[in-house]
Amino acid sequence: MESKQDNSTQDNALQATLQLAFPQRATLGEGLQWHAATSSWWWTDIEGAAIHAWNPGLAEAASYKLPDRVGSFVHCRSGRILAGMAKWIGMVTLSQDMATRAPHVQTVAAVDAAEWRTRINDGRTDRRGYYVFGTMNEAPEKRPIGSFYQYSLRHGLRRLALPAAAIANSICFSLDGATMYFTDTLTRRIMQCDYDAETARVGAPRLFAQVTERHAWPDGSIIDAEGCLWNAQWGAGSVVRYAPDGTPLRVVRVPVKNPTCPAFGGAGYAQLMLTTARQEMSADELERMPQSGSLFALAEAGLQGVPDALFDDTEA
16 A cells, blocks of 8 residues: 555656746657757757757757758767658768858668658667667558668668558667667557667567557657656657556656657756647647747656667768
8 A cells, every 4th residue: 555655756746747948839849869969959840851959058959951851860979960861861960160050961771762651750779879760651541551670880771570650659778778669659559579789680569558548649758767668648748657567657747739759868867858749739729839849848856867879880
């Protein structure tokens, strides 16, 4: 039986709300990550075909316009950025002249070139430093034709033997790198499987958590220092923390409808930040939730994340 103190702690956790950290009107903010080398938060507005970087000490963010939509991206050991564009992966070198902000982009791999309905969506590095990402079906019928991939300089592009997805999302990895988490958003199930980075082999998918809140759809996820998974739930204005066994531990609210991607960062990776979107919102909803598309933060004691690995671009 829980004590009164335990119940009070749980109630406070359920009532926690992320607060506005950086106002923006991103149509589809995604891919949030902390980059320690620049002490900045980085994210993409997918529909805006841009990557943004914001140092919390500054009033404005730097914005880098790219030649295509960026579904996800990762920082490299060299300082470059590997970006998953709509149908291709590009190596991005940012200009040292911040006034021009004109990145140089080199194509490194085509993705699903023969399938016009898909584009690259969610992705991040595994613990080895390889880029793992998924694709989604942009056609109205939303059939599950998307795939999950791994890309590295050592092995090239490899398709992971996972079920097809309509909207591949929620990609993240256990602390030891041996478990991959993922979802097809439309199934409302977060899955997990055994994962080996060097061979790109995956085990049989098994259910990690079933999303049950009405109007909630699993979007981006991140793993914290205790091995728990935080998932942004599109449509429900919430971020849910799950224990390593998939048990829901707490719900944190955000005052907008569509949260997209949580991330830990800041000093000691002790702050939780979140991107949001204005997409799929009515005019009335946007009027009631004008901060949609902004970055939100949770400031409380006890939060602790771990850094993502930098993409290994040091070897061929």
